Amino acid sequence: DGGITQSPKYLFRKEGQNVTLSCEQNLNHDAxxxxxxxxxxxxxxxxxxxxxxxxxxxxxxxxxxxxxxxxESFPLTVTxxxxxxxxFYLCASSIADRGPYNxxxxxxxxxxxxL
Amino acid sequence: LAKTTQPISMDSYEGQxxxxxxxxxxxxxxxxxxxxxxxxxxxPRFIIQGYKTKVTNEVASLFIPADRKxxxxxxxxVSLSDTAVYYCLVSSIDTxxxxxxxxxxxxxxx
Numbered sequence: 001d002g003g004i005t006q007s008p009k010y011l012f013r014k015e016g017q018n019v020t021l022s023c024e025q026n027l028n029h030d031a032x033x034x035x036x037x038x039x040x041x042x043x044x045x046x047x048x049x050x051x052x053x054x055x056x057x058x059x060x061x062x063x064x065x066x067x068x069x070x071x072e073s074f075p076l077t078v079t080x081x082x083x084x085x086x087x088f089y090l091c092a093s094s095i096a097d098r099g100p101y102n103x104x105x106x107x108x109x110x111x112x113x114x115l
Numbered sequence: 116l117a118k119t120t121q122p123i124s125m126d127s128y129e130g131q132x133x134x135x136x137x138x139x140x141x142x143x144x145x146x147x148x149x150x151x152x153x154x155x156x157x158x159p160r161f162i163i164q165g166y167k168t169k170v171t172n173e174v175a176s177l178f179i180p181a182d183r184k185x186x187x188x189x190x191x192x193v194s195l196s197d198t199a200v201y202y203c204l205v206s207s208i209d210t211x212x213x214x215x216x217x218x219x220x221x222x223x224x225x
Contacts, residue, residue: 033213042215056211088156090159099211100147100212101164101206103149108157
């Protein structure tokens with residue numbers, strides 16, 4: 001059963017701690033994305049990767065870091081430098097032949113709360 | 116890159132047609148328009164994509180006028196299960212930018 005998974009669904013951390021959000025896909029997609037969603041707002045792009053071992057900053061990359069060592073995995077680390085980390089984080093994947101035009105498949109999201 | 120603007124919310128009744136408009140005044144020549152549906156605490160799901168004129172699939176239609184400064188998602192005969200937030204997305208292959216609108220919350224009543 002192909003899909004994209006994110007874990008955990010809910011995550012609580014103390015202020016000042018780094019935290020890593022998991023994103024895994026078995027759709028054989030080359031491209032993967034991380035978005036942040038705040039209440040009443042649309043999705044904002046944090047990082048994206050079109051191929052293994054390569055990734056690009058999105059619109060709000062400050063305070064975040066990513067890695068893309070495997071095609072299936074694109075973990076996101078929320079560092080202590082991120083000023084307002086509490087949000088709903090969404091991971092997505094797509095084929096890469098048409099770049100950002102391709103349909104994106106989203107995971108169920110991780111709700112991060114920093115106390 | 117185009118900034119997208121959508122109405123915050125809309126109400127409808129079951130069986131009616133719903134049209135949700137997205138404004139993207141600064142859309143560039145090579146930008147595409149995509150619409151997604153999102154239920155609470157879930158990831159968005161693709162509905163439809165277009166570049167110009169009209170596109171139709173099994174669940175919706177997308178109307179894009181000649182100047183492409185806006186687009187309208189049309190949902191025929193909505194049901195209660197269509198209650199969700201709908202986002203338009205303008206994407207640019209020239210800059211790799213992906214700009215989501217703030218979303219329109221559609222509430223369908225029986």
